[in-house]
Amino acid sequence: MxxxxxxxxxxxxxxxxxxxxxxxxxxxxxxxxxxxxxxxxxxxxxxxxxxxxxxxxxxxxxxxxxxxxxxxxxxxxxxxxxxxxxxxxxxxxxxxxxxxxxGPSPLIADALAMRLREAGVTQDEAVVLAAAGSSRVEATTDARTQARMLAEVWGADVDVAFGSAATPSVPDAVNALRERPGRRVAIASLLLGEGHFHDKLIASGADVVTAPLGTxxxxxxxxxxxxxxxx
Incomplete structure (x- = not known):
């Protein structure tokens, strides 16, 4: 070589x-x-x-x-x-x-939509894009932009929440979306792999948590x- x-x-x-x-x-x-x-x-x-x-x-x-x-x-x-x-x-x-x-990137939006489909989520269900979170405003802005990109690909509204530092927290966002009886709440995980933040998503109370984006x-x-x- x-x-x-x-x-x-x-x-x-x-x-x-x-x-x-x-x-x-x-x-x-x-x-x-x-x-x-x-x-x-x-x-x-x-x-x-x-x-x-x-x-x-x-x-x-x-x-x-x-x-x-x-x-x-x-x-x-x-x-x-x-x-x-x-x-x-x-x-x-x-x-x-x-x-x-x-991110934010259309390619990452495509990957998030793919993970939602793999998890059996449909467009009439509530979706929260969950980012790790940061105290820096640039990171929060990036996450919100990525959520808008996902919404365009997904064809339905996407909320955004954070695992730490920024608001709303993921559990708060999940709870706020339980207004329609029988409507599932899904988390689109904006994470690379399993670990501390993914464990927090699993414990957030959502009905569905997508797999990390991985490879x-x-x-x-x-x-x-x-x-x-x-x-």
């Missing part, structure tokens, strides 16, 4: 969940497969919290070995981790760059879109 000239660093939040950790490794493998026809791109993982290797350490090592390093955050909204942790990791190096979060084809496509948008 030719020596790598570029590196793509898929940077996740990090989780203690074995299943959540495996999703990141599976995404690395899926992106490697998608890039196999391109010459010399190294794909690897990094993290901003909970797990190692930390993104700053990975970037500092790679810039000594390849011509160009691109960090793609595996986060769906542009909160603190994207705008501070990842930005700080690449800032010292002229050959290192970071992209925006994976959905649209997620892989969006990663490549972010990667190709740099340089």
């Amino acid at each position: 030719p020596e790598a000239r570029r590196a793509l660093v898929l940077t996740a939040h990090g989780t203690a969940s074995p299943a959540g950790r495996q999703v990141v490794l599976d995404l690395v493998a899926a992106v490697q497969q998608a890039l196999q026809q391109r010459a010399s791109v190294l794909v690897t993982d990094a993290y901003v919290d909970v797990q190692t290797p930390e993104v700053a350490d990975v970037v500092a090592d790679l810039v000594t070995r390849v011509d160009d390093v691109v960090v793609v955050p595996l986060l769906f909204c542009g909160g603190y981790h994207v705008r501070v942790d990842v930005a700080r990791a690449v800032e010292p190096f002229a050959s290192a760059h970071s992209t925006g979060a994976l 959905a084809t649209q997620v892989v496509e969006q990663i490549l879109t972010r990667f190709d948008g740099v340089g």
Whole structure:
């Protein structure tokens, strides 16, 4: 195999969940497969919290070995981790760059709609897009934009709620939608994999919680879109 000239660093939040950790490794493998026809791109993982290797350490090592390093955050909204942790990791190096979060994006809206259909949700049922949540207004704005994109694809209204930091909380949003007797409330999970936040969605009182987006084809496509948008 030719020596790598570029590196793509898929940077996740990090989780203690074995299943959540495996999703990141599976995404690395899926992106490697998608890039196999391109010459010399190294794909690897990094993290901003909970797990190692930390993104700053990975970037500092790679810039000594390849011509160009691109960090793609595996986060769906542009909160603190994207705008501070990842930005700080690449800032010292002229050959290192970071992209925006994976969302908001029509591709992510397609993936969310796919997960709703897989869960048996219909357009006459209430849907809440559940984001992890952030104290930064940019992240909240991203989540609301993603909810509007999902509503356009889904063909029905979509509310938005947050697992932490922002309001409304997911349980509050679920309770507010129980106004019509017999109407199910579904959560569209704007999460990559299982872990702390997904457990909170399961406990929120919703009738249906979709599977995390994981290695959905649209997620892989969006990663490549972010990667190709740099340089």
